[in-house]
Amino acid sequence: MTTLDILGIGNAIVDVLARADDAFLVRHGMAKGGMALIGPEDAERIYADMGPGVESSGGSAANTCAAAAALGARVGYLGKVADDALGRVFRHDITAAGVHFPTPPLAGGAPTARCLILVTPDGQRTMNTFLGACVTFGERDLDPVAIAGAQVTYLEGYLFDPPDAQAAFRAAARIAHAAGRKVAITLSDPFCVERHRDAFRAFVRDEADILFANEAEIRALYHADSFEAATEAARQDVGLAVLTRSEQGSVILAGAERHAIAAAPTKVVDTTGAGDAYAAGFLAALTAGHPLPECGRWASIAAAEAISHFGARPQADLKALVGGGPKGVAAALG
Structure with missing residues (x-):
């Protein structure tokens, strides 16, 4: 029995977003546009130097789940927070977005994760x-009933770092496939791919039915000299590959099929969550039974909405946008 369209599994993180100039990044030794893992001391130092910020529940897969729920999909999420103030913020936010969140909090131990996001003027x-x-x-945090009842279990590549999480991914894939369901994974970040390249390649080849990646990530996965070489390698490894290229749109590969999807026009304010929203649009359309080009259209619209404002969560009516046609989308997104 299908009880969910999408079940996301990922890092449950509270996002703190603030504007910053390039000098701030240089001062803290940050690689612009990347994601770095930091310890508690660095977290305190960077946070103290940040300007006014916006705090909300986040994490890549959680953002995807929230946007997919906004599109009308039935969505659940598994991820670990602590039994602390930020953990309660996360639980309230994601539940209010319409996402089922059954994972119990961690009692004692490390505090809830947070991501300090600096958005530069570009x-x-x-x-x-x-x-x-x-x-x-x-593995103990998996919900086998939810996984077996979801059309697609969507796995966040950022969670691939801890060995326990890799084991949980493989266990989730076994549960999903035993129930005749699909497994999707997003590569999340090229640096993350490089850290675990062999494990990622094995998972994509042996466990995944759907792969999401941007151009940098897919080229890192296959150490490919070009995007086209990477697409051919992905085509050999996975049944459905969904590859994004920022303003150049995206490419969907399914066996011999290849669909080029144009990016939806919008004014770029903040690229945070663009890939997360893209995956949300694609999976919401796919689990609703739409053909692949329509899935790509929903995905591009959701991504355009995400980058048209500050923060990763949708602020416009995504259902109206995907049903409004090109002119309606252009008007709504400016």
């Missing part, structure tokens, strides 16, 4: 993540 986001309680996620 719209690029640079992320500094203190994982905290996230790293404790393991």
Whole structure:
């Protein structure tokens, strides 16, 4: 029995977003546009130097789940927070977004994770993540009934760092496939791919039915000299590959099929969550039974909405946007 369309599994993180100039990034030794894992001391130092910020529940897969719920999908999420103030903020926010969140909090131990996101004037986001309680996620935190009842279990590549989480991913894939369900994974970040390249390649080849990646991530996975070489390698490894290229749109590969999807026009304010929203649109359309080009259209619209404002969560009516046609989308997104 299908009880969910999408079940996300990822790092449960509270996002703190603030504007910053390039000098701030240089001062703290940050690689612009990347994601760095930091310890508690660095988290305190960067946070103290940040300007006014916006705090909300976040994490890549959680953002995808929230946007997919906004599109009308039935969505659940598994991720570990602590039994603390930020953990309660996360639980309230994601539940209020319409996402089922059954994972019990960590009692004692590390605090809830937080991601310090600096957005520069060009719209690029640079992320500094203190994982905290996230790293404790393991097989014991899986919900086998929810996984078996979800059309697609969607796995966040950022969670691939801890060995326990890798084991949980493989266990989740076994549960999903035993129930005749699909497994999707997003590569999340090229640096994350490089850290675990062999494990990622094995998972994509042996466990995944759907792969999400941007151009940098897919080229890192296959050490490919070009995007086209990477697409051919992905085509050999996975049944459905969904590859994004920022303003150049995206490419969907399914066996012999190849669909080029144009990016939806919008003014870029903050690129935080663009890939998360893209995956949300694609999976919401896919689990609703739409053909692949329509899934790509929903995905591009959701991504355009995400980058048209500050913060990763949708602020416009995504259902109206995907049903409004090109002119309606252009008007709504400016």
